[in-house]
Amino acid sequence: MVTSHTDAFVESARRVDAVVTPTTADEFAATLEDAVTEPAVGTPLPFEGASYDGTPVDGAPTGAALAEAATGVTAGAAAIADYGSVVLQETGAGEELLGLYPDRHVVVVAASDVVPDMPAAFEELGERFAEGPRDAILATGPSATADMGAVVKGVHGPRDVHVLLLEDR
Amino acid sequence: MSDSRRQKAARIRSLIETEGDAVFENTTTFNDGRYESVQKLDDYEELKSRARAIKEDAIADLPDLVEQVRETVEGNGGTVYLAEDEADAQRYIAEVVADRDADSVVKSKSMTSEEIEINEHLESKGVDVWETDLGEFVLQVADEAPSHIVAPAIHRSRENIAELFNAHFETDAPLETAEDLTEFAREYLAEQIKDADVGMTGANFVTADTGTIALVTSEGNARKSVATTDTHVAVAGVEKIVPSLGDLQPFVELIGRSGTGQDITAYVSLLTPPVGTPVPDFEDDETPLAEVDDDRDYHLVLIDNGRMAMRDDDDLRETLYCIRCSACANSCANFQHVGGHAFGGETYSGGIATGWEAGVHGEDSAAEFNDLCTGCSRCVNQCPVEIDIPWINTVVRDRINRGADPDSFDFLVEGLTPDAEPAGLDVQKRFFGNFETAAKLGSATAPLSNWMMEAGPVRSALERFVGVDGRRDLPTFERETFREWFADRGARVDPADATREVVLYPDVYTNYVSTARGKAAVRALESLDVHVTVPGVGESGRAPLSQGMVSTASEKASRVYGALAEHIDAGRDVVVVEPSDLAMFAREYERLLPEQSHERLAERSYEVMEYLYGLLENGGDPAALANGSEAVAYHSHCQQRTLGLEAHTVAVLERLGHDVVTSDVECCGMAGSFGYKQEYYDLSMDVGDELAAQFTTDGTRDRTVVASGTSCLEQLDSLLQRVPTHPVELVAPR
Numbered sequence: 001m002v003t004s005h006t007d008a009f010v011e012s013a014r015r016v017d018a019v020v021t022p023t024t025a026d027e028f029a030a031t032l033e034d035a036v037t038e039p040a041v042g043t044p045l046p047f048e049g050a051s052y053d054g055t056p057v058d059g060a061p062t063g064a065a066l067a068e069a070a071t072g073v074t075a076g077a078a079a080i081a082d083y084g085s086v087v088l089q090e091t092g093a094g095e096e097l098l099g100l101y102p103d104r105h106v107v108v109v110a111a112s113d114v115v116p117d118m119p120a121a122f123e124e125l126g127e128r129f130a131e132g133p134r135d136a137i138l139a140t141g142p143s144a145t146a147d148m149g150a151v152v153k154g155v156h157g158p159r160d161v162h163v164l165l166l167e168d169r
Numbered sequence: 170m171s172d173s174r175r176q177k178a179a180r181i182r183s184l185i186e187t188e189g190d191a192v193f194e195n196t197t198t199f200n201d202g203r204y205e206s207v208q209k210l211d212d213y214e215e216l217k218s219r220a221r222a223i224k225e226d227a228i229a230d231l232p233d234l235v236e237q238v239r240e241t242v243e244g245n246g247g248t249v250y251l252a253e254d255e256a257d258a259q260r261y262i263a264e265v266v267a268d269r270d271a272d273s274v275v276k277s278k279s280m281t282s283e284e285i286e287i288n289e290h291l292e293s294k295g296v297d298v299w300e301t302d303l304g305e306f307v308l309q310v311a312d313e314a315p316s317h318i319v320a321p322a323i324h325r326s327r328e329n330i331a332e333l334f335n336a337h338f339e340t341d342a343p344l345e346t347a348e349d350l351t352e353f354a355r356e357y358l359a360e361q362i363k364d365a366d367v368g369m370t371g372a373n374f375v376t377a378d379t380g381t382i383a384l385v386t387s388e389g390n391a392r393k394s395v396a397t398t399d400t401h402v403a404v405a406g407v408e409k410i411v412p413s414l415g416d417l418q419p420f421v422e423l424i425g426r427s428g429t430g431q432d433i434t435a436y437v438s439l440l441t442p443p444v445g446t447p448v449p450d451f452e453d454d455e456t457p458l459a460e461v462d463d464d465r466d467y468h469l470v471l472i473d474n475g476r477m478a479m480r481d482d483d484d485l486r487e488t489l490y491c492i493r494c495s496a497c498a499n500s501c502a503n504f505q506h507v508g509g510h511a512f513g514g515e516t517y518s519g520g521i522a523t524g525w526e527a528g529v530h531g532e533d534s535a536a537e538f539n540d541l542c543t544g545c546s547r548c549v550n551q552c553p554v555e556i557d558i559p560w561i562n563t564v565v566r567d568r569i570n571r572g573a574d575p576d577s578f579d580f581l582v583e584g585l586t587p588d589a590e591p592a593g594l595d596v597q598k599r600f601f602g603n604f605e606t607a608a609k610l611g612s613a614t615a616p617l618s619n620w621m622m623e624a625g626p627v628r629s630a631l632e633r634f635v636g637v638d639g640r641r642d643l644p645t646f647e648r649e650t651f652r653e654w655f656a657d658r659g660a661r662v663d664p665a666d667a668t669r670e671v672v673l674y675p676d677v678y679t680n681y682v683s684t685a686r687g688k689a690a691v692r693a694l695e696s697l698d699v700h701v702t703v704p705g706v707g708e709s710g711r712a713p714l715s716q717g718m719v720s721t722a723s724e725k726a727s728r729v730y731g732a733l734a735e736h737i738d739a740g741r742d743v744v745v746v747e748p749s750d751l752a753m754f755a756r757e758y759e760r761l762l763p764e765q766s767h768e769r770l771a772e773r774s775y776e777v778m779e780y781l782y783g784l785l786e787n788g789g790d791p792a793a794l795a796n797g798s799e800a801v802a803y804h805s806h807c808q809q810r811t812l813g814l815e816a817h818t819v820a821v822l823e824r825l826g827h828d829v830v831t832s833d834v835e836c837c838g839m840a841g842s843f844g845y846k847q848e849y850y851d852l853s854m855d856v857g858d859e860l861a862a863q864f865t866t867d868g869t870r871d872r873t874v875v876a877s878g879t880s881c882l883e884q885l886d887s888l889l890q891r892v893p894t895h896p897v898e899l900v901a902p903r
């Protein structure tokens with residue numbers, strides 16, 4: 001579902017150095033393949049019609065596979081238009097690890113999960129936390145530091161963040 | 170100069186030389202970023218007020234919230250320990266680490282963990298502790314303390330860090346760029362994180378309803394430290410608790426903007442430990458992560474260490490609302506020039522550190538740097554929880570004064586100091602706090618007093634015993650005071666013909682030193698048909714208050730109010746030339762007078778250019794004032810800007826035909842008596858140089874310099890070849 005929030009999200013996510021690619025369930029496999037560098041690992045995607053079938057992504061990775069991975073693919077629970085942030089949620093499958101260790105993080109978000117602003121995001125988080133699981137990250141662009149005398153992207157977390165926006169979900 | 174003044178001056182000078190440039194570059198980048206970022210928020214003021222209200226309520230309910238957190242966290246499968254003090258926290262954490270059989274702990278950045286000196290303690294037990302935040306890692310390698318509460322290594326440049334790393338790690342090829350350094354630290358620390366058994370974090374917030382901790386970070390090291398180890402220790406001051414998850418929203422929107430000027434930092438982690446992330450085994454190539462069988466352990470260590478006592482302290486309580494964003498440090502001119510190694514105590518640095526250090530480590534730690542807060546108030550509007558940081562500094566200064574040795578040596582200023590302060594008060598503070606008495610005497614005996622003051626023996630005695638720096642020009646007193654001049658001359662607009670009636674407040678400088686600006690104010694007001702009176706009112710209390718002499722300031726406030734109340738009742742407005750005195754009426758009197766008295770006076774008081782602006786807006790004839798087409802460089806005054814009154818001066822000058830550019834430094838560096846003090850002279854000049862630079866560019870070099878505050882005028886006079894004037898002198902008809 002494409003709304004004005006979706007457009008606003010695309011704009012602000014690009015401002016914070018995330019790469020955003022709009023796609024659809026039909027085109028998903030092809031878009032994903034373009035977005036990952038191999039080896040790639042992923043956690044389950046809760047979007048109908050979007051899966052790792054026909055892609056090089058290992059959908060049930062071990063710790064060793066994670067250590068080798070160049071890309072981690074996870075679902076985003078929501079996205080915040082004002083900030084260009086994605087809401088990452090740990091479900092027990094290791095989303096937190098996949099979004100953190102590999103150099104590239106590919107986040108798949110449904111356009112209908114884009115909320116306009118922070119109050120809306122917290123409303124949504126409140127509902128999610130009431131049902132559990134209760135670990136979430138508001139992630140905005142790649143990890144960064146200015147501690148070494150200039151801004152550097154890619155510190156302990158990913159260097160690149162790609163958001164695949166499922167326009168028909 | 171006394172030994173301690175000399176030592177302090179030398180230390181400040183050396184920090185300006187070694188760390189000043191890097192600190193300045195970083196803090197001013199954060200500061201500019203903050204102005205830019207908060208401007209994008211439509212509801213900035215409202216967000217701040219909400220954040221403030223949440224903190225006020227949370228601190229009021231703190232004992233209940235602590236119990237609620239305990240229940241929630243235990244329900245989640247974690248443990249809560251309320252540590253009474255540093256030793257108690259150290260002991261508990263060491264036990265957790267020992268129980269886990271851990272020989273290595275990885276940490277993300279946490280000032281509270283620095284407060285309880287947990288690294289040293291664990292290391293003494295043979296445990297390796299690794300700081301994984303890159304800034305903290307630099308400090309760990311260098312064995313240094315943070316110079317900033319958010320960006321701990323801002324006092325080091327890239328070159329400097331490269332030198333440090335190359336010497337310390339004996340890398341194959343020398344590290345050079347920020348990318349090299351980051352890459353090296355990332356790899357090095359990744360190993361430590363993989364090997365560690367315990368992950369230690371702080372918590373920016375703890376929610377009582379869900380037991381969630383919020384961590385505001387950029388690098389991802391806090392996330393990694395938690396996700397990769399199976400035992401999580403979170404250390405948080407008790408004041409970090411807020412009632413609910415939903416309460417986090419205003420803070421999440423404000424904290425990054427207020428700190429480093431980012432709309433939001435890369436990661437805001439909302440973790441409800443023990444977290445649901447599988448503990449990774451990077452060697453395991455059989456078990457999918459989703460099927461890993463693990464057992465995570467979580468300990469939330471809430472630190473009291475004086476905080477509950479701060480909660481009972483009417484003046485220090487506000488400190489507990491602090492979310493440690495660093496805006497008060499970044500917006501502070503003195504901090505921008507020396508950083509936290511001078512402007513800080515045992516753990517905390519910046520303006521609010523006075524409250525934290527006094528509360529958790531005691532007044533001695535606060536006394537080390539408290540004088541560096543000049544009360545300029547630039548931080549006040551920047552604080553996301555609306556803390557009156559200068560007031561906390563003033564109160565603690567008062568307490569330090571009262572704790573001073575009563576036998577110390579102050580014969581010199583006796584008789585000049587009819588104050589309500591304890592014996593033993595620092596002679597320098599007493600001298601500046603009683604400036605009104607000196608000014609009265611100086612004026613009555615001028616010009617003799619002026620010659621005397623400049624005479625060698627007196628200057629050297631002032632320097633030696635009082636600590637008045639010999640490199641500063643002293644104010645020159647006028648024999649005829651402004652009030653005497655006005656009494657002789659009389660009002661020239663009859664009340665019957667007047668549009669408004671005002672009392673022009675004769676502040677000490679206008680009355681005894683810069684009488685010209687008072688006279689100009691009278692002419693300007695009268696040209697717009699205002700009836701002016703200049704009543705006999707004493708000093709506002711600004712001078713003693715700035716020295717921490719609160720009871721003397723209170724007495725003065727009462728007297729000023731007493732003298733002005735009748736005028737206000739008679740329908741007269743109060744017009745003030747000196748911004749620091751107007752700020753007393755508008756801000757500090759709230760603390761010194763009954764609420765109603767403060768409100769009445771504050772509502773009816775105006776800065777002189779603000780008043781002229783209002784008169785012109787209400788149909789006053791600009792042609793009655795002196796019009797011109799000068800190119801003007803205007804430096805407003807710190808406290809005037811905090812009150813939002815810079816724009817009025819600019820508008821009046823422009824309306825009268827002038828072309829105006831303004832400075833954008835936070836403070837001129839003089840800040841009342843600060844720049845006269847021997848131990849701070851160098852710092853005040855270093856701060857002032859920035860203003861001088863702005864007024865000597867190609868576009869400003871030939872402009873007429875105007876400034877609103879007395880101390881700014883004096884500072885500009887010493888910094889520039891041009892003689893600056895007060896704007897009212899530019900607009901008053903001759």
Ligand code: SF4
Nearest residue numbers: 491492494495497552
């Ligand atoms: S006092 Fe206010 S501005 Fe200063 S660090 Fe605390 S919250 Fe930030």
